[in-house]
Amino acid sequence: MDCPPPGARALPHGPATWEAGGRAIDAFCTTVLRAGFAATLFVTPEAADAHAPLLEEYAGSGVDVGLLLQPPTLRGAGYKRYLGAYPGELQQQVVQDAVRRFEDALERRPLSVRSAMFSASDETFPQLATARFRQSSISSPGRRTPKYQAVWAGAAADTHFASATDRLQAGALPLVEVPATTDATQCRGGLSPDLAVENGTLDRWHAPLIASQLERHEREQIAFRTLCFVTTSRFPYQDRSSRPRYTLESLLSYLVGIDERYDVVPSTLAEAYAHFRSAT
Amino acid sequence: MIDTQRTRDDGSTDRSDRIGARNLLEVTGLKKHFPIHGGLLGRLRGYVRAVDGVDLFIREGETLGLVGESGCGKSTAGRTIIRLYDVTDGEIVFHDPMLGKIHLERAGTAELRRVWMSMQMIFQDPFSSLDPRMSVGRIVAEPLVVNKIARGSELRDRVAQVLTAVGLRPEHVSRYPHAFSGGQRQRIGIARALAMSPKLIICDEPVSALDVSVQAQVLNLLEDLQNEFDLTYLFIAHDLSVVDHISDRVAVMYVGYVVEVAPTEELFRNPKMPYTEALIGAIPPPNPRLRSRPVKLPGEVPSPANPPSGCYFHPRCQYAQDVCKVERPPLRQVSPGHYAACHFAETLSLRGIPTLTSAVPAVTMATASSVTPTPAAPAVP
Numbered sequence: 280m281d282c283p284p285p286g287a288r289a290l291p292h293g294p295a296t297w298e299a300g301g302r303a304i305d306a307f308c309t310t311v312l313r314a315g316f317a318a319t320l321f322v323t324p325e326a327a328d329a330h331a332p333l334l335e336e337y338a339g340s341g342v343d344v345g346l347l348l349q350p351p352t353l354r355g356a357g358y359k360r361y362l363g364a365y366p367g368e369l370q371q372q373v374v375q376d377a378v379r380r381f382e383d384a385l386e387r388r389p390l391s392v393r394s395a396m397f398s399a400s401d402e403t404f405p406q407l408a409t410a411r412f413r414q415s416s417i418s419s420p421g422r423r424t425p426k427y428q429a430v431w432a433g434a435a436a437d438t439h440f441a442s443a444t445d446r447l448q449a450g451a452l453p454l455v456e457v458p459a460t461t462d463a464t465q466c467r468g469g470l471s472p473d474l475a476v477e478n479g480t481l482d483r484w485h486a487p488l489i490a491s492q493l494e495r496h497e498r499e500q501i502a503f504r505t506l507c508f509v510t511t512s513r514f515p516y517q518d519r520s521s522r523p524r525y526t527l528e529s530l531l532s533y534l535v536g537i538d539e540r541y542d543v544v545p546s547t548l549a550e551a552y553a554h555f556r557s558a559t
Numbered sequence: 560m561i562d563t564q565r566t567r568d569d570g571s572t573d574r575s576d577r578i579g580a581r582n583l584l585e586v587t588g589l590k591k592h593f594p595i596h597g598g599l600l601g602r603l604r605g606y607v608r609a610v611d612g613v614d615l616f617i618r619e620g621e622t623l624g625l626v627g628e629s630g631c632g633k634s635t636a637g638r639t640i641i642r643l644y645d646v647t648d649g650e651i652v653f654h655d656p657m658l659g660k661i662h663l664e665r666a667g668t669a670e671l672r673r674v675w676m677s678m679q680m681i682f683q684d685p686f687s688s689l690d691p692r693m694s695v696g697r698i699v700a701e702p703l704v705v706n707k708i709a710r711g712s713e714l715r716d717r718v719a720q721v722l723t724a725v726g727l728r729p730e731h732v733s734r735y736p737h738a739f740s741g742g743q744r745q746r747i748g749i750a751r752a753l754a755m756s757p758k759l760i761i762c763d764e765p766v767s768a769l770d771v772s773v774q775a776q777v778l779n780l781l782e783d784l785q786n787e788f789d790l791t792y793l794f795i796a797h798d799l800s801v802v803d804h805i806s807d808r809v810a811v812m813y814v815g816y817v818v819e820v821a822p823t824e825e826l827f828r829n830p831k832m833p834y835t836e837a838l839i840g841a842i843p844p845p846n847p848r849l850r851s852r853p854v855k856l857p858g859e860v861p862s863p864a865n866p867p868s869g870c871y872f873h874p875r876c877q878y879a880q881d882v883c884k885v886e887r888p889p890l891r892q893v894s895p896g897h898y899a900a901c902h903f904a905e906t907l908s909l910r911g912i913p914t915l916t917s918a919v920p921a922v923t924m925a926t927a928s929s930v931t932p933t934p935a936a937p938a939v940p
Contacts, residue, residue: 298691298737305740309770332731333740 280307281347281393282322282512284329289351289361290396290427291511297329299515304330306517307510307527308337314531316545319416321347321393324380325354326512331384338385343547345391346381346412353377361398363428370406378410391548393417396427397459404441408454414552415441415456416507421463421471436463437496438505438555455552460492460507476510477522481529489533493541503558504541505551578807579619582654583759583791584640589613589649589664591632591639595864607864609635611815613649614890617759622785622792624806624823626799626838628860632815633795634683637761640793641680642671653678656758676706679752683764685744689736695722696732699750708755721750724787725780742773746780753784761793766801778805799842803827808896811835814871815863817890821897828911831899833876836909870902878907 283293285300294300304320311318320334320342327334327344338344350358350365350373362370381389390413394403397419407415420434434447438457442450461471478484489506496504508530514523534543546554591610594603609632617623625633638644640651642663651663655677658670666674679702682688689698699718703709709717719729725746736744745765752760762781766774782805784790796802802809803823810820811834819832830836837856858875861867867874873883882902893904901907 296737297735301737301739302686302741306770309741309772313770313772330738332728332734332738332743336740336743 280304280318280320280510280512281395282320282326282330283347283349283395284323284325284352287349287352289349292513293326293352293511294513300326300512301330301333302517303512303515304337305333306524307512308340308342310516310524310527311531312340312342314528314535316531316534317341317343317547317550319343319345319391319548321345321391321416322381323347323349323352324377324384325352327381328384334385341547343391343549344385344389345393345548346377346389347393347395348373348377349395350377353380361396361427361429362394363398363400363403365400367400367402367406370400370402371409374406374410390414391416396424397422397429397431398427399446400428401444401446404446404450404452404454404456405443408441408443408452412454414548415454416459416548418446418456418458419471419473420458420461421466422461422469423466424469431458432463432466434458434463436461437501438503438551455555457505457507457548457551457555459509460488460505462488462491474506474508476508476527476530477514479526481526481533485526485530486533489537493537503555577620577786577789579621581619582616583619583621584615584617584654584793585650585652586613586615586640587650587652589636589639589651590647591635591644592647605864608815608866609863610639610647611863611866613812613815613817615810615817615820617791617793619758620785620789620791621807622794622805624802624809625793625795625812626797626802626809627812628838629797630860630863631812632863633797633812634763636812637680637763637793637795641675641678641761642666643680653759672706675702676708676755677758678761679755679757679759680761680763681745681748681752681765684768685741685748686736686768688748689744691736694733694735695727695739695747698736698747699732699754702751702755706755717754718750721753722747724753724784725750740773741769742776745769745777749777749780749784753788756788757790759791759793761795763795764797765794767796767798774801781805799839811838814861814866816871816900817898818872818900819898820890821899825897826911828913829897830909830911831893831897831904831907832872832901833878833907833909834872835899836911839912840910842912870900878903 281291282304283291285293285296287293294303308318334344348362350362353376356376362373392407392412392415394417397417399417418434419431420436422429422431435449436458439449441452441454441456442448443452459473461473463471465471472488474485515521516524518524589610590612592606592608595605595607597604613636627633639646646664653661653663653674655661655674658673661674696718699721700714703714718732722729727746766777794805806823808822809826810817813834819835827839856875861871869885870883870887873879888900888902890898890900893899
């Protein structure tokens with residue numbers, strides 16, 4: 280779950296208020312954990328500060344609390360664009376600034392990272408590896424949104440070590456990249472269908488996409504298979520009658536249902552890193 | 560002496576140790592009727608008998624569970640006992656450790672303020688019961704400030720002390736409620752109640768707004784605090800498994816009055832009132848493979864604005880006789896420590912259940928399942 284601050288003009292849009300954001304995070308984590316699954320939160324430094332007690336509590340329950348790099352919301356820093364739009368040295372500055380603020384808020388260094396709007400350039404992964412991040416979920420294979428410097432056509436669709444020179448390819452950096460699950464063969468309006476919880480319904484959107492990706496995994500004999508879901512704290516997961524909440528619960532039940540065939544291992548991004556390292 | 564000794568999950572039997580012989584609270588014939596106005600002139604049309612003759616007592620150090628369906632008047636009873644509502648009729652006697660015996664039903668504002676130092680309330684919804692514009696420090700300190708109990712460094716120390724007692728970090732005093740999870744917010748509400756060093760806390764469904772996985776934390780915290788600070792609880796809930804987990808005795812309410820009171824295990828094993836039998840018969844068995852035969856109740860819960868004659872439960876009671884239609888049975892002792900409001904409490908053979916402990920969601924925390932590294936498996940970050 281991406282957790283940007285409220286009221287920001289940057290994307291993805293944040294919740295209406297801190298209250299709404301806190302409750303959405305709380306309800307999302309509770310729902311996911313209760314179903315026996317794992318959650319990863321990507322929070323901006325400002326959101327980390329605003330929700331510190333809540334995030335500390337969930338970190339203690341096994342939730343992976345990572346950093347959401349959303350330069351326009353780094354208060355007072357004056358960044359107007361998304362991460363991938365900046366040259367390498369500036370990206371380094373953004374990352375260092377955000378990490379420092381995150382550490383101030385939560386008194387620990389983030390090891391998981393996502394760039395808002397999946398924005399990245401070829402220089403992004405080396406900068407993140409230099410900043411000692413261990414795992415990231417930045418790529419969205421098939422996406423073509425140059426406005427946000429998020430061009431992922433031809434990107435590796437499965438978990439891999441990031442490359443020092445090419446964001447689209449696997450490489451040898453000590454940074455494990457877990458792409459958001461998409462159907463890269465389709466692209467409409469610059470976006471490939473992804474597993475955003477709030478998109479569509481389970482029957483029409485998520486289940487077919489999950490099935491097609493699991494088929495692809497088998498067809499291409501992918502050794503380490505992942506399904507990476509995304510959402511943001513903008514959606515009212517605390518409202519039991521809301522569609523995102525209903526879809527989330529349906530999705531979790533669905534994943535329990537496919538467990539018999541696929542041996543689903545609920546993992547945070549940090550756990551995915553550990554599994555990937557031990558498997559390769 | 561009531562036998563309140565119960566075997567805990569960890570095998571210990573420590574509950575009876577903290578329960579004193581003295582009653583802390585005695586409620587007799589408590590009534591709270593709300594007027595119904597209607598028509599163009601707003602004439603009085605009748606009364607909603609939200610609380611219609613509640614009798615109960617709570618011993619020092621005890622937890623009395625007050626249970627019943629939604630709308631049966633249990634929250635209104637709690638709020639009337641603490642005098643958030645005026646009393647229509649009846650007696651509420653509180654044995655204040657400092658002020659002595661106090662008749663709350665006729666206490667004035669000044670006296671109530673003094674009594675409230677020993678009597679506090681925890682509210683149901685931690686999301687709406689905390690002022691979003693007040694910092695945690697101010698929320699917890701407010702009763703101490705209003706009652707001029709502490710100020711300055713003493714106030715800060717007391718706030719830090721109670722926040723620590725409920726498992727929150729004192730460094731968070733300047734934060735606002737939105738920074739906290741639902742469980743943490745309920746801890747703030749508990750800290751606020753605890754700040755006054757009360758003897759009695761009325762817990763009005765304190766976990767029903769929380770996710771099942773968080774309920775355990777709050778219930779365990781309440782038990783720990785009870786042992787640490789010698790607290791007495793009136794624990795209002797509609798979830799029998801929660802009540803079973805925390806209560807020494809349970810009082811069952813139906814349409815505004817208490818129909819049965821007994822030590823928890825005795826009530827579940829050996830109900831004496833047909834409504835209690837139906838209530839506990841509706842609990843799903845912990846093992847879904849076990850068959851159960853729930854007692855089906857015909858009809859609807861009567862309106863408290865127009866309750867039936869005699870025993871309020873008689874239109875739905877499969878054992879009802881003519882006397883039940885005309886005479887409301889008083890709450891009377893049918894065996895040591897076991898009270899029931901039923902004409903046939905001694906003769907009916909009602910079905911109970913051995914224990915609820917294994918069904919209690921509160922004692923089993925839902926956590927993220929352990930992860931076994933499997934190379935070819937989907938991960939769900």
